[in-house]
Amino acid sequence: MTNKAISNHGLKHVYKSSIAPWVLPIVLLVVWQVSVSTGAMQLIASPYEVLTTAITYTVSGEIFEHIGVSFFRAAVGFLIGGGLGFILGVLNGMSNSSERYTDTTIQMFRNIPILAMIPLVIIWFGVGETAKIFLVTAGVMFPVYINTFHGIRSVDRGLLEMSRIYGISKWHLFTKVILPGAMPSILVGVRYALGVMWVTLIVAETIAATSGIGYMSMNAREFMQIDVIILAILLYSVLGKIADTLAKLLEKRLLNWHPTYQNLRNS
Template sequence: MNRTVKAITVAALPWYIPLIVLVVWQVLSSTGIISTRTLPSPDQVIRAGITLVGNGKLFEAIGVSTWRAMIGFLIGAGIGFVFGLLNGVISVSEKLTDSFLQMIRNIPHLAMIPLVIAWFGIGEEAKIFLVALGVMFPIYLNTLLGIRSVDTGLIEMGRVYGLSNWQLYRKVILPGAMPSILVGFRFALGIMWLTLIVSETIAADSGIGYMAMNAREFFQLDVVVLSILLYALLGKLSDLMAKWLERRWLKWHPHFAKAVSQSEA
């Protein structure tokens, strides 16, 4: 019983500050210190959410935005991982592609929105392209860094034990690079939602960002705030997923092994 209570307390710990902020926000709104014309109160935002759930618009917007984010992330992360892997193990590939990739990386991808609209219009391709471009480089750089950081002694030991190149990559190089890769994964998730927010508010006819901009036209601030909170919640859920992958894939790592043992204690 004590272990259950402790586990629930630890699991709820990250949510304490957001809950405190909501309570303070509600109190300040109820007492009139914060005008609801400037910032709607939490209960107004909840009522707006209930209304949107009732007419089906909320889940439709969440589904569209999540689909765009996931497809763009899979494309960008896949490309970044492949280039990071190739450039980390093949020097010719690095010399051939790294400089070009670094030049593209230094172009703010959100500044390309007018050009992307000219290329793809306001269809799904534009949002997916921007998300993929944004998430590609954190994955690429951290994969490259992770592979370069693998202990050369472990690689030599693997060769001594007769591991083939594929076995060496699978059992030594990739596990050794995985902590850095997952850092890039978490960083890319944040960029994914940031890119999607901007692209949906500028060039979209559906999704959470479009819902927010459409509400702004009618001065429905409760819907605008709801949209912002939805992005924050989706970002938090994405980060929780990344942490779960860290615990699952890095059980061998001393830091994560210690965290798992403490949570089970």
């Protein structure tokens, strides 16, 4: 392969991995700005106005306070809900008896809308941080549970039988065979749960909050500050993208051995 071909291949790889994902967002921003400037879109702030507001909030430090509070609520809720979902998924995936006694109840709770729980959550926990973290926990737990359960039940039965024939201990069977085999499904659940986490947090931060991105948006609504409302929406989307990127990095690290993942990465 010539140096020119190598150079072209490198440029193509850089475009595909670094530039291509941002082409559509940039086009949408340009269309948005032009539409507002020409009056085609009304009752909405332009990207320039939102950027100016973001700079103002950044300089004052207010934006970091709201992001920090929201991140804390999301992280604690995700750790608790994700941990519970993983544990329950492992128990029910490994034990038919556990599934028989608990899965039906879990599925019933899973189908309760988060919005329907808000009045009861307020009665139970008031309007403090506990209520908000509880809602995030409830939203996150079920995607992790379902995908962990499915991943464990989908592990190749032949590998399990072979491991038992060779006398592998139950702990090594779980850590070396079952968990790695279920990991692709578990990580799908984690990525899905991260999206649910931010959606649930938006709902949670409407409960008499005094800080957080949701509070910033609700407070701006009272004064018709459309630029602040859009800024809050964009903050949620950016934080969601960062969380998804971290999940993809974790996926890259944990599934580097997986043939399907290697083919996708090299394509």
